[in-house]
Amino acid sequence: MKKSIIRNIALVLIIVSSFGSYVFLNQAQAQQNIEVTEITEESIESNDTRLFLPDVELISRIVETIKKHLPIL
Numbered sequence: 001m002k003k004s005i006i007r008n009i010a011l012v013l014i015i016v017s018s019f020g021s022y023v024f025l026n027q028a029q030a031q032q033n034i035e036v037t038e039i040t041e042e043s044i045e046s047n048d049t050r051l052f053l054p055d056v057e058l059i060s061r062i063v064e065t066i067k068k069h070l071p072i073l
Helices: 002-035 041-046 054-069
Strands: none
Touching: 002 054
């Protein structure tokens, strides 16, 4: 019983932190778009607009670590 409560709490914390980071990054992106008043040809060609999602990066690092330790996958 206690194990399922801990698992449920951990799952809720992961979901809430993921949603929070998504909202924060979208808000930051919107503020950045408001500040930019002029789009130059150089900025269009550079394509430096990579969105960093911390929860996705964390999950990919966990998967890579598991692949290193479990050669079955």
